[in-house]
Amino acid sequence: MSSTENVEIEKELQTSSSPFLIFVSFKVNRFTHSTKLKNNRSRESRPVAFFIGCKCFLVAIHSNILQEQAWEFYKILGVNTDANEGDIKKAYRKLALKNHPDKGGDPEKFKEITMAYEVLSDPEKRKRYDQYGKDGLEEGSMHNPEDIFSMFFGGGRRGPSGPRKGEDIRHPLKVTLDDLYNGKKCHLAINRDKLCGACEGLGGKKGAERSCSTCNGRGVTVQLRQIGPGMVQQSQMPCSVCRGAGKTMSEKDKCRECRGRKVVKERKLLEVHIEKGMKHNQKITFHGEADEAPGTIPGDIIFLVQEKDHEVFTRKNNDLFMEKTLTLTEALVGYDFLFTHLDGRVIKCGNQPGEIIKPGDIRMVQGEGMPIHGSPFTKGRLFIVFKVEFPPSGAFDAAQLKALEAVLPSRVVPKVTGEEEEVDLVPVDANQIGAGDDGSAMDEDEDGRGQRVQCQNM
Secondary structure: OOHHHHHHHHHHHHHOOOHHHHHHHHHHHHHHHHHOOOOOOOOOHHHHHHHHHHHHHHHHHHHHHHHHHHHHHHHHHOOOOOOOHHHHHHHHHHHHHHHOHHHOOOHHHHHHHHHHHHHHOOHHHHHHHHHHHHHHHOOOOOOOHHHHHHHHHOOOOOOOOOOEEOOOEEEEEEEOHHHHHHOEEEEEEEEEEEEOOOOOOOOEOOOOOEEOOOOOOOOEEEEEEEEEOOEEEEEEEEOOOOOOOOEEOOHHHEOOOOOOOOEEEEEEEEEEEEOOOOOOOOEEEEOOOOOOOOOEEOOOEEEEEEEOOOOOOEEEOOEEEEEEEEEHHHHHHOOEEEEEOOOOOEEEEEOOOOOOOOOOOEEEEEEEEEEEOOEEEEEEEEEEEEEEEOOOOOOOOHHHHHHHHHHOOOOOOOOOOOOOOOOOOOOOOHHHOOOOOOOHHHHHHHHOOOOOOOOOOO
């Protein structure tokens, strides 16, 4: 390819309105100037130029994918990318009512609408979505274009892409089943490290830090310990002088506010939203709200939802279970009972005449379980497990027993020949089973400690 052709291509790239071509032009020009290639036809330049071209292509493709992803949720709700909170709520309400499964809508379409609203209505999630697309909504999945290139061509990058991320802080958050059913907003105070504002996180005067002479700036010292004759163990310990920082500062140069620590303690109030339908051990994440430190990106504060036991309801996924004890009369004749749901509503339940309830029978109420997280208009099921309480022994006299026998199915009377052996049935507590003394003599014989009967010669 001639130099004239190269110039024409370069002009086309520079005047193009395509973001992809502009991006490629920028990458190629930067590489050309940095390596000072004078002969575009040299054998050495061709593989490198191909390498850079592939790199530009992958980076641009990744950027275009992120941009398309960042538009998807806006398209689903039918709003502009600069829509305010009111516009988003209005659009969601209209689409949710139209596409709700209970009204004949497509469940998958409704799920997409709800997911889009959940992200765009949350300022923090929306910011990450606009920047990283759907990848930004998953923990630890914000990919750098350079990482994608490394996966294709290997070799990795020559250094870290930026400052490392600090450690996350996790806190258990105990909530009631009522809170998870209705949703709740609470305020929690945390104590964290914050970069000192007086010294801007330097610890003292600018340029006053010096490399630690004890550890030679490594932050660790090597210790040797004899563990036996001719045996020495070597271990690394944080430097006691610089406390692992690798740098020291004289007392007179240290910041009066933080005393050289570079951070100060801060008490911060966080507004925690417990969303309807959240589950046990689900995470509520506050990105970048953990301890600050020089040269690091603050980690996240993560609250782990801990569901408390409820005295009436038991939860299993999106379903609720409750027990109801009926009298024998209710089980045979019919029942009506009331119970208070988790949102305060009083629910009435009953059965049809002639429907007999047996111990362990289960009845189901559709749509009275837990709200499904991310789709609060949809709820799981409520299962009612019945127990039947029988009257105590001796509760009926002879006349009542005869009347019962007249209305209940007849008894099965076995035929007796007179040769049967009759035994007595004794009431027993289930906890006493296996704890009796009936087998003690046998046990002693088996243990070898029982009394043995000897035969006598006659």
